Amino acid sequence: MDKKVTGKAFDAKIFKRLMSFASKYKWQFIVSAISAILMSMVSVAKPILLQKIVVIYFENKDKEGLLNYSLLIVAFLVAEVILQFLFIYIVNWM
Numbered sequence: 001m002d003k004k005v006t007g008k009a010f011d012a013k014i015f016k017r018l019m020s021f022a023s024k025y026k027w028q029f030i031v032s033a034i035s036a037i038l039m040s041m042v043s044v045a046k047p048i049l050l051q052k053i054v055v056i057y058f059e060n061k062d063k064e065g066l067l068n069y070s071l072l073i074v075a076f077l078v079a080e081v082i083l084q085f086l087f088i089y090i091v092n093w094m
Contacts, residue, residue, distance in 0.1 A: 028090050035087040042080045049073045 056065040
């Protein structure tokens, strides 16, 4: 079957019209986008911190460093929960 492509993939005029309707949700969109970006950064940082915890404890036997990194990973987990809540709350509100 031959598929015909109709229309453009992106139409600036339609996008501009759509954004005029969404302008009253500008700050909610910005906050949700920032929280999604921060959430992804925190998710990437957790395995890196776990690697550092393993290296510190098993190679160096540094218990103080292990405690510091463990507290840091707990802080990252709490931050991730807060960011997820903020993201879900704002996206569902919009």
